Amino acid sequence: MKVLLNILGWSVGVLLLLQLIQIEIPKPPEATPADEIKAPKEVMSILKRSCYDCHSNHTRMPWYGNISPLSIGVHSNIKNGRKWLNFSIFNKYDEKKKQKIYKGIVDALNIRKMPPPEYLLFHKDARLNKKELQLLQDWASKFIKED
Numbered sequence: 001m002k003v004l005l006n007i008l009g010w011s012v013g014v015l016l017l018l019q020l021i022q023i024e025i026p027k028p029p030e031a032t033p034a035d036e037i038k039a040p041k042e043v044m045s046i047l048k049r050s051c052y053d054c055h056s057n058h059t060r061m062p063w064y065g066n067i068s069p070l071s072i073g074v075h076s077n078i079k080n081g082r083k084w085l086n087f088s089i090f091n092k093y094d095e096k097k098k099q100k101i102y103k104g105i106v107d108a109l110n111i112r113k114m115p116p117p118e119y120l121l122f123h124k125d126a127r128l129n130k131k132e133l134q135l136l137q138d139w140a141s142k143f144i145k146e147d
Contacts, residue, residue, distance in 0.1 A: 028057035028082065029089055037090035043139045047087060050115050050126040054081030057088035062122060077119070098143070105140040109133050 039047065053059050054077050065074040085101050093101070108114040115126045128136070 029086070031057055031086075031088040031092075035089045035091045037087045039139060042135060046128065046132050046136060050128055050132075052087060053123070053126075054078050054119070055085045055087050056082075057086065064122070073118070077116070099145060102140045102143045106137050106144070109137050109140075 037044075037047070047055075048058075059078055062074065064070045085104070090098070090101075105114075109128075115123070115128070120127055
């Protein structure tokens, strides 16, 4: 029993010390409403519900987003998500970058890579049904130019 209490005490201590480690999300780039992606209403609704937390300047930080060690993963996903695609500055991207994004959207949806499974654990409303998946794929596909 003493060993179990010792392990529990050390575990709580380590978790408390982890709270001292705070990962910063880089400040989002300056953006105006004109910089934001333009899409049909139903597409925008899906993007805002399922993608914007990691791929825009409009992140809704979850309750666990500031609790280590979970915060490390959350902040990393947001940082990397914005780096690859930020819908808030989409119209600032050049055509080459936009083509890469549209192709990436179609590919990620085909293999159900986005939204990521770990995100869906805590965000049930971000799940995409077959109709929504097809709508996003059709929308993105319209913009892909064949080389």
